[in-house]
Amino acid sequence: MASQLAASLAAARKKRAAPATTTTTKVAAPKAAPIRPTRETIIHTCGHVEIVAESMNTPCPGCRLRAKSRRASRSDRDAQMDAKGRLPDGASFTVAYNSRFEMWTGRLVIGGKEYAGEASGVFRLLGDLDKKFRAESPAAEGPKAEGPTAAAESVAT
Numbered sequence: 001m002a003s004q005l006a007a008s009l010a011a012a013r014k015k016r017a018a019p020a021t022t023t024t025t026k027v028a029a030p031k032a033a034p035i036r037p038t039r040e041t042i043i044h045t046c047g048h049v050e051i052v053a054e055s056m057n058t059p060c061p062g063c064r065l066r067a068k069s070r071r072a073s074r075s076d077r078d079a080q081m082d083a084k085g086r087l088p089d090g091a092s093f094t095v096a097y098n099s100r101f102e103m104w105t106g107r108l109v110i111g112g113k114e115y116a117g118e119a120s121g122v123f124r125l126l127g128d129l130d131k132k133f134r135a136e137s138p139a140a141e142g143p144k145a146e147g148p149t150a151a152a153e154s155v156a157t
Helices: 002-017 061-084 122-136 147-156
Strands: 041-043 049-051 092-098 103-110 113-119
Touching (some): 092 122, 103 122
C-alpha cells in the first residue's frame, strides 16, 4: 500500500512540475440533423416534405404541376416562333461592331431590298431587322398551319 501511495505522489509531482500547456481546439457548432425520410415522410428533390410512402428523388406534386405548366407555355411560345417561318432563300445579314458607341449596326438584304438598324447586341439587332422585314412584307408571315403534320400535308399537295 505504501508503494502505491508513493507512486501516486510521484505522478502528482510530475504533473505539477511539467509546464502547463494550453491547447485550444475549435469545436464546430452542432449541425441540425437533416430530416431523414421514414416510411411516411418523403423528401422530394425540390426540398418539399410530403408524408406518404412513395419513392424519393421526385419533385412534390405541386412542383410537378408548376413544371408541367412551364413546359406547356414554353412549347406554346416555341410554336408561335415556328409559325413565323423562315426568311426567304438568299437573305443575308451583315453586322459590324462600333466600339466607340458600343453598338452593333447591320443590314438585312432580301431580294434587293435592304433593311438597316442598330442595337446594343447582335441577337437584338438581328431580331429587329427581321421584324422590320416582316412588318413590310405580309407574305413573310410564314405558314399559318400549326404542327409538323400540317406542314407535311402542305408539302404533299
